[in-house]
Amino acid sequence: MRIDIISAVPSLLESPFADSILQRAQTKGIVTVKIHDLRDYTNNKHRKIDDYAFGGGAGMVMTIQPIADCINKLKEERHYDEVIYMTPDGERLTQTMSNQMSALGNIIILCGHYKGVDQRVRDLFITKEITIGDYVLSGGELAAAVLADSIIRLIPGVLNDETSALTDSFQDDLLAPPVYTRPAEYEGKKVPEILLSGDQQKIETWRMDQAQKRTAKLRPDLLKE
Ligand code: ADE
Secondary structure, rough: EEEEEEEOOOOOOOOHHHHHHHHHHHHHHOOEEEEEEHHHHHOOOOOOOOEOOOOOOOOOEOOHHHHHHHHHHHHOOOOOOOOEEEEEEEEEOOOHHHHHHOOOOEEEEOEEOOOOEEEHHHHOOOOOOEOOOOOOOOHHHHHHHHHHHHOOOOOOOOOOOOHHOOOOOOOOOOOOOOOOOOOOEOOOEEEEEHOOOOHHHHHHHHHHHHHHHHHHHHHHHHHHO
């Protein structure tokens, strides 16, 4: 899979992909992540990527030219399955959406800034608009990193133990059960006996029961259907 991220502040996207699982996924050749500095695509000498809104009002709007030139150049090089725009007014990201997107070939993610992009960018190029939650960030970069992370870790081969994605919270609309490691007792607080029993079947039943109880308590909305 290949993910091209178009950004006005590319430095914000460096560290999320430079460490740990996301870095390893790239080294293994499972995913290619390319960050594009929007200012490299401007055709004005000030490298300006925004302008005043027609009709007035507070806030700047990202102009169409550099975004269009960047997307068109990428599209000349390969086919893209989705051109995604990160925006607070998009569709709310879910694990189901990340699962679906992890099966795609190539995607472009455009990060918004200021008051957003000229509507014609959305009309002409964008196939999917995504928000990571009902709050407003200063720009789409952190949201793009969240989206890319949630997708990449689901691509087969990225996680060492493939079942570890399958047992994540939300993967089956349940929160994950509690987990414990050494020591078996800490200041009088003991690990549940059953986890030390070695009876794998009983442990799985316990975990499922805990997942259900936790979900009912903390996220009853997930159990509604
Ligand atoms: N840009 C600003 N806020 C955002 C959000 N919540 N999700 C996606 N992109 C954003």
